[in-house]
Amino acid sequence: ADQDAMARAREHQDRLTKPRGALGALEDVAVRLAGAAGVCPPPMPVPAALAIFAADHGVHAQGVSPWPQEVTTQMVANFLAGGAVANAFAASAGASVTVVDVGVAADLPAAPGLRAHKIAYGTADLSAGPAMTTEQAAAALRVGVEVAGELIEAGARCLITGDMGIANTTASAALICAYTGRDAAEVTGRGTGIDDATHQHKIGIVRRALEVNRLRAADGFTPERPEDALRALAAVGGLEHAAIAGFILGAAAARVPVILDGVIAGSAALAAVALAPAVAGYCVAGHRSAEPGHAATLDHLGLRPLVDLELRLGEGTGGLLAHPIVSAAVRVMHEVATFDSAGVTEKEG
Amino acid sequence: ADQDAMARAREHQDRLTKPRGALGALEDVAVRLAGAAGVCPPPMPVPAALAIFAADHGVHAQGVSPWPQEVTTQMVANFLAGGAVANAFAASAGASVTVVDVGVAADLPAAPGLRAHKIAYGTADLSAGPAMTTEQAAAALRVGVEVAGELIEAGARCLITGDMGIANTTASAALICAYTGRDAAEVTGRGTGIDDATHQHKIGIVRRALEVNRLRAADGFTPERPEDALRALAAVGGLEHAAIAGFILGAAAARVPVILDGVIAGSAALAAVALAPAVAGYCVAGHRSAEPGHAATLDHLGLRPLVDLELRLGEGTGGLLAHPIVSAAVRVMHEVATFDSAGVTEKEG
Incomplete structure (x- = not known):
């Protein structure tokens, strides 16, 4: 900056x-x-462009979410049909919506507005070993960088991160533990709605993921080292997390601000900042989600959220809601x- | 509701x-x-209309503000020229801007966008006796009701309150004490910027206003009684507070939502709700200002603010900033x- x-x-x-x-x-x-x-x-941050990165998660098999995995695919169809909350909020903000398949566990029919960049049919189970190879994580990062570049080339002056992936708050919690050193019990939330028993189980899964993948300080893991930062992203992240990290890097490279949505984007931003600390200056925290790990993430990133209304939806909804505030702040100038x-x-x- | x-x-x-x-x-x-x-x-809350009620305050002579009184007049000119923050935010929100002179202490030249409804050249000093007669307060209420009705007649589907009046946080603090029973030290803030000594002096002025005007429970004052509610508004309110209370009543009468700005609007809403409790259901709290009395006010009204970013400007800026959030919430439906x-x-x- x-x-x-x-x-x-x-x-x-x-x-x-x-x-x-x-x-x-x-x-x-x-x-x-x-x-x-x-x-x-600064230039007015308009028009804005939302990119929703969609992917599935091997850890879903561990019963960490009450939602069937096929909801990821169904929601992609909903985004493309314009029926999701993200679409309504994007219409309000005058933002375009691009959906990117980086790892949905099903073949998706081609459709206008859908970019096919599938790297795998979902990740492997992060609680049993690495969710991705570092090559897969790097490929997803590149997809995010490219999508950012294309949207900016097409005229976007503000990018907004979006995500879709059943079970992705589990991966986010593991990433937050890895990059901030916090304990699993502190940052693992209830996602889109789970009971106490499932919540305890989810905390255990996150803890196991960190152990199995040797992502604790006691393992010699040092997130400030770029090779460790990338290894953590691959080991416990999702393909959408890696793509969002790339999207942030791509925005920063073009000196275009990027509004982060909630805990998925926040955990991806931790990865991006670990890889390239200067990108923090290009990020705006759209909102603070109800997930407990998100506050810890924003603290770590030194970002103050603009909207704090207990949203816990993802899709980019919190980022979209913040866009008019960012725009008003710049208009004053x-x-x-x-x-x-x-x-x-x-x-x- | x-x-x-x-x-x-x-x-x-x-x-x-x-x-x-x-x-x-x-x-x-x-x-x-x-x-x-x-x-x-519910219908989409668009288009929105901001009304900025401007007036001066006799209590300014007590040295409660570091700003000269003529700034009220100068800012009215700034609103009419489109140069204030409220204008920039209104442009962002697609809201119209109407400026209403209900009591500026100077003759204002006629201008497009300015409504001349001057009831007095400012109020009397609330710390020496009643700021207004009940007739003046009732007249200002009627101005607010009429402006609300005219804006709705012209097509507005969401009203936003705005205010301008050097020293008006002093009147707001006194109103908040009267309607909520809180102590002056608890709800009197630093307005647009005063030092410790002036702050203590301002608290003393608010306390004296409540004593002189017999607005304490010990005086038999009961804000739930409509005649006491109106007497308090007249005794320690400003002409813009009374007009905003009327504006809220007018919106509720037409079943149109009204987004409250900060502490000035909040204290006016306390008056409106004391006069007609059902109007609370038509109010949305745009934001929580940095003024300490505002949180107490929102608690009393049972309203949760949508924006909480330490704004302390007035003019309707916090209400305007919340409008896209309100609009997005309805669009979802x-x-x-x-x-x-x-x-x-x-x-x-």
Whole structure:
């Protein structure tokens, strides 16, 4: 991020016809986007483009989710038909919707709006060994980088992460443990709705995944080392997590801001930041999900969520909901008068 | 609010292709708007109309604000020229902006977008006696009701409250004390920026206002009695507070939702709800401001704020920022597929 552009953005905020700091966290968003773009004022983050990366998870066989695995495929069809919440929110935000198959466990018919980049028919069971090979993880990363590049090439000035994958909160919890060093019991949540017994079972699965894959500090695992960062992503991530990490890297490479959705995106961002720390400056936390691991993730990334309304849906819904807030924060930098230009007297003292 | 429409809205939410409750607080917003409109799904809250009620305050002479009183007039000009933050946010939300002079302490030149309804050249000093007569407060209430009616007549399907008035957080703090019974030290904040000494002085002014105007329980004051509710509004409110209370009453009468901005709107809503308790069901809390009295106000009103980003600007900015969230919540009810219609399998158990 460009420190000079950020300093100029702060100075500009202080000349606008409002008390200093009166826009609270929105001022930080505008400064962050100035840093990302390297100019002040930063470009308006419109149009926005949502990419929903869909994939399945071998760990589903362990009974960590009450939803049948085929719901991933069914929801892809729902996205393509325009019937999901993400579609409604995207329409509200004026964002395009692209669906990317990076690893759904079924053959999907070709459809407009669907990009076929299947790397595997779902991952292997992360609690029994690595979910992916490092080659698979790297391939999924490349898909994400490419999709980001294509959307930006097509005119997008803000990317929003989306995900679909039954059982993917289990993979997210394992990634969060690996990258932040937190305990499984602290960061493993109830996803889209499980009872106490299943929740305890899910915590045990996450713990086993970290042991089996030697991702604890006691194993010599050091997430700050890029080779360890990639190994963790492959061992306990999902294909959509890897693709989202690539999507973030691709946005940052083009100096375009990326709004992160919830805990899936957050755990993918941990991987992206472990691989390339500077990308954190291009991320905006769209919202804080109800999943307990998400707060730990945002703390680790140093990001403040813009929306905090107990959403726990994924698909990019929390990122989409934050887009108008990001957009409003930037619009202030373009359109609001200064004390001088408007002839407004400044406060005394 | 229509309990039957609310029940149908809850049932409809549960059939949509998402886990139950996965939209968190947004589900409550959609249910609330169904109750307000008396139909399910509720109408889309677009277009939105912001009304900024501007007025001055006699208590300004007590040195409770670091801003000169003429800033009220200057900011009215800024709103009319399109240069304020509220204008930028309104453009983002697609909302119209109407400025209403209910009591600015200067003659304002006629201008497109300005409604001249001046009731007085500012209020009297609330710490020395009543700020307004009950006739003045009632007249300001009527202005608010009329403006709401005219905006709805012109097509608005969501109203947003805005305010401008140097020193108006002092009046808000006094209103909050009167209607909620809280102590002045608990609810009096730093407004748009004052030092410790001025803050202590401001608390003392609020306390004196309640004493002088006999608005404490020990005085026999009972805010649940409509005549006491109106007397408190007149004694320590501002002309813009009274007009906003009327604006809320006008929205509720037309079954149109009204998004409350920050602490000024919240304290006005306390007056409106004291006068007519049912109007609470037509209010949505746009945001929680940094002012300490606002949290107490929202608690009292039973409203959960949608945006919580430490804004402390007023003008309607927090309400405008929440509008896309409200709109997205309602859009879900119109556009999202059900499990049956989309052929998505429901969760087991």
